[in-house]
Amino acid sequence: MALYSDAVMDHFTNPRNVGKIDDADGVGEVGNARCGDIMKIYLKVNKETGIIEDVKFNTFGCASAIASSSMATCLIKGQPISKALELTNQAVVEALEGLPAIKVHCSVLAEEAIKAAVKDYYDKNGVEYDPEIFKEKHIHE
Amino acid sequence: MQNSSFAAMQEEDKKSRNFSDFFLFPIDIIGNKVYIICEKPIMLIGNRKAGEKMTVYVDNAATTKMSDTAFKAMAPFMQEIYGNPSSLHHIGQQAKEYLEDARERVANCIGALPSEIYFTSGGSEADNQAILTAAHNGALKGKKHIISSKFEHHAVLHTLDKLKKEGFEITLLDVYSEGIVRAEDLKKAIREDTALVTIMTANNEVGTIQPIKELSEVCKERGVIFHTDAVQAVGHIPVNVKDFGVDMLSVSAHKFHGPKGVGFLYCRKGIILQNLINGGAQERNKRAGTENLPAIVGMAAALEEAVSKLDENAKYISALRDKIIEGVADIERSRVNGDLKHHLPGTVNMCFEGIEGESLLLLLDQAGICASSGSACTSGSLDPSHVLLSMGIPVETAHGSLRLSFSEYNTEEEVDLILETIHKVVVYLRSISPVWEKIMKGEVIE
Numbered sequence: 246m247a248l249y250s251d252a253v254m255d256h257f258t259n260p261r262n263v264g265k266i267d268d269a270d271g272v273g274e275v276g277n278a279r280c281g282d283i284m285k286i287y288l289k290v291n292k293e294t295g296i297i298e299d300v301k302f303n304t305f306g307c308a309s310a311i312a313s314s315s316m317a318t319c320l321i322k323g324q325p326i327s328k329a330l331e332l333t334n335q336a337v338v339e340a341l342e343g344l345p346a347i348k349v350h351c352s353v354l355a356e357e358a359i360k361a362a363v364k365d366y367y368d369k370n371g372v373e374y375d376p377e378i379f380k381e382k383h384i385h386e
Numbered sequence: 387m388q389n390s391s392f393a394a395m396q397e398e399d400k401k402s403r404n405f406s407d408f409f410l411f412p413i414d415i416i417g418n419k420v421y422i423i424c425e426k427p428i429m430l431i432g433n434r435k436a437g438e439k440m441t442v443y444v445d446n447a448a449t450t451k452m453s454d455t456a457f458k459a460m461a462p463f464m465q466e467i468y469g470n471p472s473s474l475h476h477i478g479q480q481a482k483e484y485l486e487d488a489r490e491r492v493a494n495c496i497g498a499l500p501s502e503i504y505f506t507s508g509g510s511e512a513d514n515q516a517i518l519t520a521a522h523n524g525a526l527k528g529k530k531h532i533i534s535s536k537f538e539h540h541a542v543l544h545t546l547d548k549l550k551k552e553g554f555e556i557t558l559l560d561v562y563s564e565g566i567v568r569a570e571d572l573k574k575a576i577r578e579d580t581a582l583v584t585i586m587t588a589n590n591e592v593g594t595i596q597p598i599k600e601l602s603e604v605c606k607e608r609g610v611i612f613h614t615d616a617v618q619a620v621g622h623i624p625v626n627v628k629d630f631g632v633d634m635l636s637v638s639a640h641k642f643h644g645p646k647g648v649g650f651l652y653c654r655k656g657i658i659l660q661n662l663i664n665g666g667a668q669e670r671n672k673r674a675g676t677e678n679l680p681a682i683v684g685m686a687a688a689l690e691e692a693v694s695k696l697d698e699n700a701k702y703i704s705a706l707r708d709k710i711i712e713g714v715a716d717i718e719r720s721r722v723n724g725d726l727k728h729h730l731p732g733t734v735n736m737c738f739e740g741i742e743g744e745s746l747l748l749l750l751d752q753a754g755i756c757a758s759s760g761s762a763c764t765s766g767s768l769d770p771s772h773v774l775l776s777m778g779i780p781v782e783t784a785h786g787s788l789r790l791s792f793s794e795y796n797t798e799e800e801v802d803l804i805l806e807t808i809h810k811v812v813v814y815l816r817s818i819s820p821v822w823e824k825i826m827k828g829e830v831i832e
Contacts, residue, residue, distance in 0.1 A: 281770070
């Protein structure tokens with residue numbers, strides 16, 4: 246049995262949406278180098294429609310961290326902000342055809358990175374929101 | 387022909403770039419610059435054509451390929467000489483003769499007496515039996531203190547954890563940035579109630595060799611039993627139990643091109659071994675269970691071969707290792723871990739800042755290269771290798787470690803491919819790493 250599913254290996258070796266957006270509307274970074282993974286998400290949002298027109302990521306971490314970032318960006322690209330906020334780590338795991346139990350925290354990190362980027366977008370654009378939706382899952386110390 | 391700096395390339399490229407692009411467009415990396423040397427989308431790694439994948443096995447500290455000599459030596463013991471050495475009939479006694487012959491041969495390889503060799507299932511069992519024996523024998527005299535080092539193999543450290551729970555006091559000596567235990571530290575740590583000192587001959591992750599002779603002399607002066615886990619050393623560097631002055635020494639066959647699941651414990655005459663496995667009278671009552679004769683004979687053949695070619699192999703293998711060390715020197719913010727003056731010929735451990743080891747390992751694997759890492763993600767916990775941390779390597783750097791361990795089956799061509807691939811993978815992973823971005827901006831990492 247392989248360590249990872251084909252989908253994880255695909256998104257790890259050919260990650261989608263890798264890079265940075267210099268004039269991003271929202272940027273979110275979660276994790277820390279001591280724990281071994283950091284994800285940074287950049288959003289470009291159409292302010293009229295609220296659609297995420299572009300999303301990029303940079304990730305320091307293991308194969309499943311890179312694959313989770315890639316899959317999460319795929320799941321929210323072209324979607325309205327509200328959809329991005331609904332993205333759960335479970336949806337990322339399912340789209341990746343599963344992650345080993347000790348790697349599930351990578352998908353949580355991807356969910357949190359996207360939420361952090363949306364929060365940054367809201368803060369920069371004076372959008373009011375319920376702080377509860379940005380409550381961290383605290384899986385990382 | 388395109389020629390631009392890596393940062394500029396990143397700026398120009400508005401589309402996302404991925405790992406396969408790096409291989410679709412062969413690049414040459416000198417320092418921080420990436421040169422696209424060919425725009426034709428052909429798969430070309432090293433001298434291979436599209437679709438061809440060479441497997442490069444450089445994880446010989448994990449296990450080795452069995453040698454032809456060992457394999458051929460084992461074959462007759464499956465179907466021809468299949469007797470149980472404990473049986474009294476001629477088939478059994480024939481097996482017994484081969485068993486004792488193998489014992490004599492491995493004993494000769496390490497300067498021991500045949501009666502001082504106890505066959506086991508491998509290095510871990512030998513470590514367990516040695517440590518538990520010394521602890522038990524010590525406790526009978528009221529000695530419940532054991533000294534070891536911070537970067538021992540888990541077979542040692544976890545056995546010590548068990549003893550700690552049973553009331554033993556454990557002192558773990560520092561190994562410093564060079565990855566070497568100091569005899570003066572041992573002198574200071576030994577107490578009246580010290581039952582055992584156990585220090586590995588060579589470290590499995592970084593390859594540093596410990597001053598066993600010096601350490602054993604300290605133990606002798608103080609009358610303390612000294613055990614060494616020589617799993618990474620035997621068959622690779624000269625190991626003689628008399629020169630070493632050790633009381634017990636653990637060996638595993640699959641680290642020197644022998645079979646898996648077999649090893650032995652050298653236990654000096656005069657020390658009463660305690661059983662781990664109880665039952666029959668095998669191994670002079672010290673290790674029950676019918677002997678794994680095919681594996682034992684294979685081990686003897688492999689060890690004799692490794693010892694007879696030791697100098698020749700060490701010279702060849704260390705040249706490959708040195709080529710790797712020289713070849714990665716141009717990668718900025720990289721380091722080779724451990725004192726290279728006291729080092730196994732074939733093992734090298736390095737760290738690349740800003741990248742994570744598992745990603746590095748799996749991308750090397752995609753290119754056909756089998757290596758190892760001390761990153762947290764390969765250990766199944768959040769903490770990276772205890773070996774690297776014990777040497778004072780920062781946690782975030784330890785995540786980006788890579789261990790390459792060579793054998794005489796590796797070639798210079800393979801080293802070239804490894805170096806080329808490491809350069810590409812490190813540049814690629816750093817190009818998508820927010821940690822590397824911070825390092826480049828001179829920002830302090832949390």
